[in-house]
Amino acid sequence: MSIIEVKDLVKEFVVVRKKTGLAGAVRSLVMPDKKIVKGVDGLSFNIEQGDIVGYIGPNGAGKSTTIKMLTGILHPTSGSIQVCGLSPQKERKAVVRQLGVVFGQRTQLYWDLRLGETFELLKRIYRIEDKKFKHTLDMLNDVLRIQDFIDTPVRQLSLGQRMRGDLAASMIHEPSVLFLDEPTIGLDADAKHAIRQFIKTMNRERRMTVFLTTHDLDDVEQLCSRLLVVNHGHIVEEGPLDTIVNKLAPSRLLVIELSEESQAPEHLRAQLVRQEGLKLWYQFDKAGITAAELIADLSGKLPIRDLSVQEPDIEDAIREVYRTTG
Numbered sequence: 001m002s003i004i005e006v007k008d009l010v011k012e013f014v015v016v017r018k019k020t021g022l023a024g025a026v027r028s029l030v031m032p033d034k035k036i037v038k039g040v041d042g043l044s045f046n047i048e049q050g051d052i053v054g055y056i057g058p059n060g061a062g063k064s065t066t067i068k069m070l071t072g073i074l075h076p077t078s079g080s081i082q083v084c085g086l087s088p089q090k091e092r093k094a095v096v097r098q099l100g101v102v103f104g105q106r107t108q109l110y111w112d113l114r115l116g117e118t119f120e121l122l123k124r125i126y127r128i129e130d131k132k133f134k135h136t137l138d139m140l141n142d143v144l145r146i147q148d149f150i151d152t153p154v155r156q157l158s159l160g161q162r163m164r165g166d167l168a169a170s171m172i173h174e175p176s177v178l179f180l181d182e183p184t185i186g187l188d189a190d191a192k193h194a195i196r197q198f199i200k201t202m203n204r205e206r207r208m209t210v211f212l213t214t215h216d217l218d219d220v221e222q223l224c225s226r227l228l229v230v231n232h233g234h235i236v237e238e239g240p241l242d243t244i245v246n247k248l249a250p251s252r253l254l255v256i257e258l259s260e261e262s263q264a265p266e267h268l269r270a271q272l273v274r275q276e277g278l279k280l281w282y283q284f285d286k287a288g289i290t291a292a293e294l295i296a297d298l299s300g301k302l303p304i305r306d307l308s309v310q311e312p313d314i315e316d317a318i319r320e321v322y323r324t325t326g
């Protein structure tokens with residue numbers, strides 16, 4: 001059984017269009033002009049335990065709406081969700097014990113409490129015994145280095161410290177699934193690195209399943225074993241990042257620098273697309289020939305001084321998915 005199962009999920013929001021002016025306001029009250037907005041529209045996917053899945057899509061694609069339904073905050077209009085074999089809507093209390101949730105744009109911490117007091121409060125809410133609590137906090141401190149600011153009120157924490165505090169708080173009750181909605185947004189390079197290390201460690205050592213939404217493709221590259229690309233509320237691509245990029249942008253470039261001027265040879269499975277002075281660019285498809293084979297073929301015919309292989313741009317490939325499914 002998959003740890004998360006989503007089938008034919010739909011979430012409709014009713015939006016009332018406001019009319020302008022006093023007469024318009026009165027008319028809106030008597031006869032509201034209602035419009036249905038589909039936040040999620042026929043969404044289906046499964047996630048296996050221990051996966052780190054990147055859930056990506058353009059603005060307004062339905063990512064946050066999905067996370068809110070998976071964590072029981074929102075009720076679907078139709079369709080079914082199972083998380084750890086439970087319904088987040090019907091068995092919310094039991095599901096919440098299994099989940100950690102972090103929203104990068106909004107803290108879950110108590111603004112007026114010190115970070116350590118927040119952890120104490122969560123300990124009581126989840127009824128965690130002293131020994132286990134101390135053990136988990138020590139482990140979280142090892143990875144997230146929260147000890148330095150554990151006595152600081154949450155309102156005074158920097159964004160990076162707050163984010164580490166949020167992640168620690170989401171892990172206090174040792175959940176089996178962690179939902180992260182843009183966990184690295186606005187963070188500097190060091191803080192991003194720390195958060196990514198934390199996610200990798202929790203996944204490796206505790207087999208924790210991670211469901212991650214992000215607009216930062218470095219998060220995706222460094223963390224995710226699998227991607228779900230959502231657009232207009234349903235899945236438009238899925239699979240490992242490499243597979244998606246290879247499918248959309250199969251060409252690579254071999255850039256060769258010559259030691260002396262030479263006639264560039266033709267090649268059956270690569271195309272000479274550019275030549276400038278001592279520099280040559282050959283375009284080739286990974287499925288047709290490997291870079292090693294092409295280099296071996298050309299090195300006998302050309303005086304090569306230096307070379308490099310340019311992989312396709314991941315952002316371009318992902319933008320292409322959004323464009324073609326938009």
Ligand SMILES: Nc1ncnc2c1ncn2[C@@H]1O[C@H](COP(=O)(O)OP(=O)(O)OP(=O)(O)O)[C@@H](O)[C@H]1O
Binds near residue numbers: 013039040057
């Ligand atoms: N409470 C709401 N009332 C009305 N419409 C909503 C509501 N919440 C979301 N929507 C609409 O549902 C769609 C999906 O929104 P959602 O916030 O899930 O997108 P997202 O993929 O998380 O976007 P972003 O990357 O910008 O955060 C959008 O069209 C949005 O306007």
